Amino acid sequence: MAVEIELKFQVPPARLAALRRAVATRTAQTIDLQAWYQDTAEGHLARARLAWRVRREGDRWVQTLKGPGDGLAHRLEHEVPCAPVANGTVPAADAGLHAGTEAGRLLAKALVGGGPVRAVYGTQILRLKRVLRHGGARIELALDLGDVVAGERRAPVCELEMELLDGPLPALLSLARTWSARFGLLLDPATKSERARWLIDGLATRPVVRGAEPALTRGLPLNEARAAMVTAALAHGLPNAAAVTAGAATADHVHQLRVALRRLRSVLRALGPADTARDDALQTLFATLGRRRDADVMQATLAPAWAAAEAAGWPQPPQEPVADPAAAVLAAPVTTALWLDLLALTVPDDAGESPAWDGEMLSRLRRGRRRARRLAADWDTLDIAQRHHLRKQLKRWRYLLEFAAPLLPARRLRAELAHLRPLQEALGHWNDLAVARAHLAAWPQPTPAVVFAAGWLARAALEAERDGRRTVRRWRAADDGLRASDLRA
Numbered sequence: 001m002a003v004e005i006e007l008k009f010q011v012p013p014a015r016l017a018a019l020r021r022a023v024a025t026r027t028a029q030t031i032d033l034q035a036w037y038q039d040t041a042e043g044h045l046a047r048a049r050l051a052w053r054v055r056r057e058g059d060r061w062v063q064t065l066k067g068p069g070d071g072l073a074h075r076l077e078h079e080v081p082c083a084p085v086a087n088g089t090v091p092a093a094d095a096g097l098h099a100g101t102e103a104g105r106l107l108a109k110a111l112v113g114g115g116p117v118r119a120v121y122g123t124q125i126l127r128l129k130r131v132l133r134h135g136g137a138r139i140e141l142a143l144d145l146g147d148v149v150a151g152e153r154r155a156p157v158c159e160l161e162m163e164l165l166d167g168p169l170p171a172l173l174s175l176a177r178t179w180s181a182r183f184g185l186l187l188d189p190a191t192k193s194e195r196a197r198w199l200i201d202g203l204a205t206r207p208v209v210r211g212a213e214p215a216l217t218r219g220l221p222l223n224e225a226r227a228a229m230v231t232a233a234l235a236h237g238l239p240n241a242a243a244v245t246a247g248a249a250t251a252d253h254v255h256q257l258r259v260a261l262r263r264l265r266s267v268l269r270a271l272g273p274a275d276t277a278r279d280d281a282l283q284t285l286f287a288t289l290g291r292r293r294d295a296d297v298m299q300a301t302l303a304p305a306w307a308a309a310e311a312a313g314w315p316q317p318p319q320e321p322v323a324d325p326a327a328a329v330l331a332a333p334v335t336t337a338l339w340l341d342l343l344a345l346t347v348p349d350d351a352g353e354s355p356a357w358d359g360e361m362l363s364r365l366r367r368g369r370r371r372a373r374r375l376a377a378d379w380d381t382l383d384i385a386q387r388h389h390l391r392k393q394l395k396r397w398r399y400l401l402e403f404a405a406p407l408l409p410a411r412r413l414r415a416e417l418a419h420l421r422p423l424q425e426a427l428g429h430w431n432d433l434a435v436a437r438a439h440l441a442a443w444p445q446p447t448p449a450v451v452f453a454a455g456w457l458a459r460a461a462l463e464a465e466r467d468g469r470r471t472v473r474r475w476r477a478a479d480d481g482l483r484a485s486d487l488r489a
Contacts, residue, residue, distance in 0.1 A: 137167025
């Protein structure tokens, strides 16, 4: 059983020729790859995050099973040669060839209760590859050009894969930084099998990815717990970032990317390691996405106000289109370098013995709870900026609570989160209205429709104010949620 350590990058069309020349050195090889991916009609393997293929590589056939690994760049991989077959014949996939491996165990489990396995999609790829040495490592570069094919649907492939054959992971990340800056490569974790599944499902855009909690336990070394939390945040954020970069993102992609970044920043702020340049870069990226998110929220918040104005006989005034810098900023080499720096944190450092994460995390939670509750007590006298600060404090605290679930009483944690979610929704709605009102107050020409919409928003804000006050008081008065004593080691 092998563990594949690989990074995938989308190649901008304008940089393809230069990248091809860089890969096509004297030792490079060109290989024609045709693969048939297996699954049940119900997609049992896709749901188990398994990719099982039979592939012709030049003159030989290989069967490969890939499964989820322990990190973003890590995947289980078991590859075996297929028995010789007649020309023009595709070997039948044989699950027995993977028996005795972890990937084979996952395959057998996924197939329980499923129908017969068949080829459901394929790839037609011309691969240009070379192996180079960098930083004490051997790294394979594979430039793949071709198509993913699912029935009558096709999607082009133009990507560069960097696979660590042997040596230290930092060498792979170092090479990736250099080449991404040189050729404008865009980090994208989506596999060819995932892209084919989107074709099968008839998706116009890639699906929105939502966060999942890492598997943490009490007593885990701090460096391992932090690496798992960073991995979870990046697994949440990177696919949504790729959707924004591709120009095919919905408002939900942007929202989930910002949630992932806030979760990531919450972990790094609480557990380190300290890095001012990294944190400044994250803040800049978050603020840029915030402008895109504000525009999306503005449109949704103002829509009923404009509709009410139109019903009263005042049509919505024309609006200038708002420039969206999010895709360009995410595609910039500095952002790819930031992602690679963060990927380095998904591997626990082994510099000395690391203490258990329990004490530091609980200490951070105690301080976060104390600050949020003290600020919330003054809700009626808080100005807009202070209420926005309270929202951020509550979000950071909630994300850390979700990560720290193994350290907390399950029943009281569920109750605490049940109070926090409606509180955050109420404060978020109030904030959206405040932002929309400020937008209308700065309107160049206060037409009747603008004045009417401003009045409509003012009435909505009064109700949001009352709702915010109720939810804040309900949260502070609740006796079934977390207590200060629950946050002690």
